[in-house]
Structure formats: C-alpha cells, structure tokens
Amino acid sequence: MRNQTAVSPGALDGVRVLDLTAYVAGPYATRLMADMGAEIIKVEPPSGDYMRSGVPRRGGKGTYFAQVNAGKKSVAIDLTKPEGIDLFFRLLDISDVVIENYRPGVMQRYGLDYATLRNRKPDIIYCSVSGYGQEGPASGLSAYAPIIHAASGWELSKKSYEPALEKPMRNNDATADFMGATHAMGAICAALFRRERTGEGERLDIAMMDVMHSVLAFEYQEAQFPPKRGRPSFIPVATKDGFILVVPLSLKNYDDLLAAIGHPEWKEKYPLNTQGHFKAWEGLMAGLEEWAADYTAIEAEAIISAGGCPVTRFLTMEESMNQPQVAYRGAQVEMRDDVGPFKVPNTPMRTTNSESRLRPEIAEIGQHNEEILRDMLKLADTEIDALYAQKVLHKKP
Known part of the structure; x- marks a missing residue:
C-alpha cells in the first residue's frame, strides 16, 4: 500500500456544515466534504436517519449508512418543537453551510428555508438537493434515484442498446443520487471560494434531473440529431x-x-x-x-x-474489491462498529499537499449532543438536561 503523507490539514479544514440530509445524495456530498477535512454536524430527527437500519445490515445496523456518513458528528434534535428550531438557529450562527434534501417546501414549513436563514446569517451557503429542483411544475413530486433514472431518459437509452429487451431493465442503483451528490459538493466548494472573495453567501439548487441530463451528453445530442445507424455499442x-x-x-x-x-x-x-x-x-x-x-x-x-x-x-464486486490496484492505492478502509469490522471505499479524491481520507468514525444517534451544545454553543449542563427532559434532544439509549 502506498502511503500518503499530508503536509497540511484537509482543504476544507475549518468549514462547518449543518447536514439535514438522508438516504444518498445529501449524505454522500457531506461525506466527501468530511474526507477533505470539513466538520460535518449531522442534524438527525429523534428516530435518527432512517437509513441507519437499511440493508445490508448486521445486528440491525446498516453498513451502507456507515459508508456514506463516515466522519460526521451527530446531534438529534426535534425540529418540530420551537426549542429545537432555536437550537438549530444557534448552530447556524457558527456554521458555514447548510445542506438539505427534503422535498421542496418542507424546509419552509419548518421555518428553515433559505430566505429565513439568510436573514439571520447573510453569508450562509445553503444547498438543496432534490429530484426536479426547487421550482417548476414537477418540483413538488417525490423522487428517488430510480424515478429520475426513468424520467431522465436513461433507462430507455440503456434499453436501446439491447434491441432484444422487451422492457427496460430492472432498476436498483443510486447513480442519480451519487451524481447529484458530487455536483452538490462541487457547487458548495465553489460557493465557499466565492464567499472568500466577496463575503456573500449563496443559494444552491441541485436537481438530479438536471444532473442526469448533463452527464447523458451523447444521448442528449442524439435525441436532437438522430444518427442514421446509431452509435456502435461495446458488447460483452x-x-x-x-x-x-x-x-x-x-x-x-x-x-x-x-x-x-x-x-x-x-x-x-x-x-x-x-x-x-x-x-x-x-x-x-x-x-x-x-x-x-x-x-x-x-x-x-x-x-x-x-x-x-x-x-x-467483467468482475464481480468482490473480485473488483480485491484487485491489487485497489490495495496499492489504499482505496479500501476497514471500519468497525460494535457488531464488527467491514470494508468501505476510501475517498476517491487524492491530494498531495493536504489531507484527504475517509474518517472511519461512525456516530451513534445524538452521540455528540453534549459536545456540540456544551463546547460550541456554551450551554450549561442544566440547560442541556432541560432539553432532554423536554424531549428536544435525543440520543441512542
């Protein structure tokens, strides 16, 4: 394995992100930022991110959740309570970025929309990741990655490469989510760079539909200018x-x-x-x-x-994971929870002069409540105890 020697902290060291996301697109965006040194505070509901128990799991814990949420801190706050909103605002005051992937309109109902947060903290960078974007006739529709795969033209494009197929192939991947995540991460980093020069915050609106159209470049152009015989496909x-x-x-x-x-x-x-x-x-x-x-x-x-x-x-995933090149690049990291060890990919972003790596820590629900409220917000123990008593704060028993 080749060692990487960093001469300085990660490129995003000192950046604090309030992460209000679940499933894939938002969590992976902030996981990448954590890899680059950002401090990610995952603000979870009292029950925690529902993907914590998603498959595959061992002992009731999802290893997928750990892979896309590694290196983050967790606070569990009931945002349906006024005291929970007040806590969030106080965290906002000391943060640089807010990212959310609720359906458009949900954050506004919580009173946590961009206009509200900007009034309190004008230089905040606020990123929303959704299926169809924050405005427009489809903006209110529910959308997970497979929905966007079908609606973006991707699935029928794949079917066109296999003339014998009578219907589109089964759809069980999260490509649109991961592509949306990487675009969100890039947009956030650009906004941080711009804020350094202008002092201004930014509103970022990432639609997975836009992302898929952007990456389906050949298909997008061929829809306008159909070739006479199509592009030759690379055939197994x-x-x-x-x-x-x-x-x-x-x-x-x-x-x-x-x-x-x-x-x-x-x-x-x-x-x-x-x-x-x-x-x-x-x-x-x-x-x-x-x-x-x-x-x-x-x-x-x-x-x-x-x-x-x-x-x-053509390799199975297990064969691919065990390739010598993967080992040489240190492209795999062992994580461990109280059930046991498992492997996850290291960060795909390699740097020379700053640290970039997966942080293997996996936070339990609300694990960092006291640390964040006491050390960052300067709350007294009696105030924290009162928030638990009021069921504003939660943590794993």
Missing part, C-alpha cells in the same frame, strides 16, 4: 468461462487489437473508418467472440491487454 464478449469488454476506441487501438489476436487481415474485412462503420463493427464483435471462445476470460484479457488495446474482464 463471451469466453470459455466469463465475459470481457474490449474498447478499440481509436484506430490505433483497433490495429493493436487485431495484431494481438492474430488477425491483422480483419482491418480490410471490417474497416472501421468508412461509411459502413456500424456494419463493420457488428462483424468485428462477432469475429472477436468466435476468437474468444477458445480462451478463458483471464487468458483473453491478458492477450489483448499485452497488445495495448483497452480490455477488462
């Missing part, structure tokens, strides 16, 4: 015991591929730089699969890779 190639994916994207890649598999004559048989590109591509894929049938996936990958053409085996 069957081997003796699995599949490989070969991507001869450039003509040099193509030459390297044909030389590696011993068929340089295919360049004339399947010319990829002509008007018949699409038909030639289909022929190439069929020929490649016939060639690969004599090899295992590992053998076929090694032969093509040695020739310089991009190629990989």
Whole structure:
C-alpha cells in the first residue's frame, strides 16, 4: 500500500456544515466534504436517519449508512418543537453551510428555508438537493434515484442498446443520487471560494434531473440529431468461462487489437473508418467472440491487454474489491462498529499537499449532543438536561 503523507490539514479544514440530509445524495456530498477535512454536524430527527437500519445490515445496523456518513458528528434534535428550531438557529450562527434534501417546501414549513436563514446569517451557503429542483411544475413530486433514472431518459437509452429487451431493465442503483451528490459538493466548494472573495453567501439548487441530463451528453445530442445507424455499442464478449469488454476506441487501438489476436487481415474485412462503420463493427464483435471462445476470460484479457488495446474482464464486486490496484492505492478502509469490522471505499479524491481520507468514525444517534451544545454553543449542563427532559434532544439509549 502506498502511503500518503499530508503536509497540511484537509482543504476544507475549518468549514462547518449543518447536514439535514438522508438516504444518498445529501449524505454522500457531506461525506466527501468530511474526507477533505470539513466538520460535518449531522442534524438527525429523534428516530435518527432512517437509513441507519437499511440493508445490508448486521445486528440491525446498516453498513451502507456507515459508508456514506463516515466522519460526521451527530446531534438529534426535534425540529418540530420551537426549542429545537432555536437550537438549530444557534448552530447556524457558527456554521458555514447548510445542506438539505427534503422535498421542496418542507424546509419552509419548518421555518428553515433559505430566505429565513439568510436573514439571520447573510453569508450562509445553503444547498438543496432534490429530484426536479426547487421550482417548476414537477418540483413538488417525490423522487428517488430510480424515478429520475426513468424520467431522465436513461433507462430507455440503456434499453436501446439491447434491441432484444422487451422492457427496460430492472432498476436498483443510486447513480442519480451519487451524481447529484458530487455536483452538490462541487457547487458548495465553489460557493465557499466565492464567499472568500466577496463575503456573500449563496443559494444552491441541485436537481438530479438536471444532473442526469448533463452527464447523458451523447444521448442528449442524439435525441436532437438522430444518427442514421446509431452509435456502435461495446458488447460483452463471451469466453470459455466469463465475459470481457474490449474498447478499440481509436484506430490505433483497433490495429493493436487485431495484431494481438492474430488477425491483422480483419482491418480490410471490417474497416472501421468508412461509411459502413456500424456494419463493420457488428462483424468485428462477432469475429472477436468466435476468437474468444477458445480462451478463458483471464487468458483473453491478458492477450489483448499485452497488445495495448483497452480490455477488462467483467468482475464481480468482490473480485473488483480485491484487485491489487485497489490495495496499492489504499482505496479500501476497514471500519468497525460494535457488531464488527467491514470494508468501505476510501475517498476517491487524492491530494498531495493536504489531507484527504475517509474518517472511519461512525456516530451513534445524538452521540455528540453534549459536545456540540456544551463546547460550541456554551450551554450549561442544566440547560442541556432541560432539553432532554423536554424531549428536544435525543440520543441512542
């Protein structure tokens, strides 16, 4: 494993974030900020983030929750009570960023909308992450990532790559959430940079629908200018015991591929730089699969890779996690809770002159109530005890 030696704190050291998010898009955005040194205060309802018990779980605890909420502090405040709102305002006074991913309108009902918070703290950076955005005819609709996958055109685009499919594929991933999270994190960092120059806060509105349209660049343009035959797809190639994916994207890649598999004559048989590109591509894929049938996936990958053409085996997640490259980069971290150890990905953002890493601590519900209220807000123990008695503050028994 390669060691990373940081010469200074994380790039976001000294930034304090009030995190009012749950599920994926918001929590992952703030997890990335925690990786870069920001102090994240997760403001949870009395029952805690509902993903704490989400699958997969061991002993009633979700390891997914831990992965996207690592390195954060937790306070559990009942925001339906006036005293809870007052506590939030006092935290706001000493914070830099507020992020939330409620359905549009919910924060306003709590009295925690941007206009209200800006009146109290004009330089606050306030980020909302939602399915369709804060305004417009669809803004009030409930939306999780699979809904946005279907509504953004992504799912039918994927179906178009597989003509034999009679209906869209099953949808069980959170791509729109994670893409929304990374865009939110980038927007927040840009707003912090701007505030350093202007002293002004910012209102950030991240819609997962916008994000998906932004990243589906080819599909977005092809919807306006349909190609006559479509783009050739990179097709899984069957081997003796699995599949490989070969991507001869450039003509040099193509030459390297044909030389590696011993068929340089295919360049004339399947010319990829002509008007018949699409038909030639289909022929190439069929020929490649016939060639690969004599090899295992590992053998076929090694032969093509040695020739310089991009190629990989299709790996299970377990196989991918155990690749030597993952270990070399320190791309995996062991976390531990009271049930036992488990592995999570380290931060994907590597830096040279500042620290960036996953902080493996997992906060229990309300674990940092006293620390934050006593040390940051300077509340006396008697005041904190009263808030517990009034059921404004909560923590895991």
